[in-house]
Amino acid sequence: MPHTFNADRREKIAKQKYQVTNWPAYNESLRQRGDLTIWVKDEALSLWTARRRTSRGGQPKYSDLAITLCLTLRVVYGLALRQTQGLMRSVAALMGFDIAVPDCSTLSRRSKGLALPSTKSRATTSGPVHLVVDSTGLKVFGSGEWLENKHKTKAKRKRWRKLHLGLNLVSGEIVCSDLTVDDVGDPTALPGLLDQIGGRVEKFIADGAYIADGAYDGTPSRDLLATRFGEIVEVIIPPPKTAVASPQSVLVPSVRDRYIAEIQTKGRMAWQKSTGYNKRSRAETQMGRWKAVIGPKLICGRLPLASVFCRYF
Structure with missing residues (x-):
C-alpha cells in the first residue's frame, strides 16, 4: 500500500504480520547468505596476468579480469581495499593457487575507467x-x-x-x-x-x-x-x-x-x-x-x- 497515498491515515493501518511456515527452508536460506563458494576456471588463471604491450611505459601486471574479480568481491561484501586484498590472498591460499594478489593501491588506481564485460546478451528474452x-x-x-x-x-x-x-x-x-x-x-x-x-x-x-x-x-x-x-x-x-x-x-x-x-x-x-x-x-x-x-x-x-x-x- 503506497505510503504517500495513505499518509493522512497512516496511524490507523495496522502493522502487517507474517508467519513462517517453512522453517527448514527458511533457516537454510539464511545460512546460504553467509556461504562463500568460488569456482575458478583454468582459463581465468591463465588470464590473471596482463598481456605485454608493445608501447612505451611500464608493463601492467594484472589483467582487467583480475581487477574485476577483486572489486566484485569488494562490492558484494562491503569491504575496504585492504580488506579486499586480504580476502583474495586468503582465497588464493585456501584453493592452492600460486597467483599474486593486487594490492590496495593497484585496485584503487585500476578501478577508475575499468572496462567491464558487456552483458546485454543475457537480457535478451525470447x-x-x-x-x-x-x-x-x-x-x-x-x-x-x-x-x-x-x-x-x-x-x-x-x-x-x-x-x-x-x-x-x-x-x-x-x-x-x-x-x-x-x-x-x-x-x-x-x-x-x-x-x-x-x-x-x-x-x-x-x-x-x-x-x-x-x-x-x-x-x-x-x-x-x-x-x-x-x-x-x-x-x-x-x-x-x-x-x-x-x-x-x-x-x-x-x-x-x-x-x-x-x-x-x-x-x-x-x-x-x-x-x-x-x-x-x-x-x-x-x-x-x-x-x-x-x-x-x-x-x-x-x-x-x-x-x-x-x-x-
Whole structure:
C-alpha cells in the first residue's frame, strides 16, 4: 500500500504480520547468505596476468579480469581495499593457487575507467517483455563528505547519482540499467533504457501517481513507447492526484482519460488491482536487493561500477 497515498491515515493501518511456515527452508536460506563458494576456471588463471604491450611505459601486471574479480568481491561484501586484498590472498591460499594478489593501491588506481564485460546478451528474452522501471538515488561519498565529518565544515552541495533499473516481470531479471546524474529526470533516461531491450515490450509499468509532477506520466513517455513498440503496448502509468481529463475525453478518450475516470469512480486502490499496477512492488523489492549489494552510496571516481554490476551478476 503506497505510503504517500495513505499518509493522512497512516496511524490507523495496522502493522502487517507474517508467519513462517517453512522453517527448514527458511533457516537454510539464511545460512546460504553467509556461504562463500568460488569456482575458478583454468582459463581465468591463465588470464590473471596482463598481456605485454608493445608501447612505451611500464608493463601492467594484472589483467582487467583480475581487477574485476577483486572489486566484485569488494562490492558484494562491503569491504575496504585492504580488506579486499586480504580476502583474495586468503582465497588464493585456501584453493592452492600460486597467483599474486593486487594490492590496495593497484585496485584503487585500476578501478577508475575499468572496462567491464558487456552483458546485454543475457537480457535478451525470447518472449514478450513485461517491463517495469524504477529509479533510486545513490549518494556519492567523496572528499566533501570527509571534510564535513573530520573538520565539521559545511559541504557546498550534496552529490547524488540516479540508478535506473528495468525489470522483466516474466523472467524476474534486470533487462536494462543506467546510472545518471541527479538532474536527469526519469523520462529523460527512458530512451536509453529502452535501447538496451532486444525483444518486444508488451506491457510497461512505471511510477507517477502520488505527486504533482507525475514522474513518467506525460505525453513524451507515452509517445516514445508507442513509437518504439506500437500501439499494442499496454502502458500502466498512474496519473497524479491533480490530473484532469483531456478536452476530447468525451468523444475519443485516451487510456489516461479512462484511468482518471476509473480512479474517480472506483478509487485508486481498486484501479491498481484492476490494471495490475500492484506488480510494480516487485521492482521495489528488486531495487532494495541491489541497494543491499552495492550499498546506498558510491565512491567518488568509481561511478560506472554500480550500473554494470547490476547486470554483471
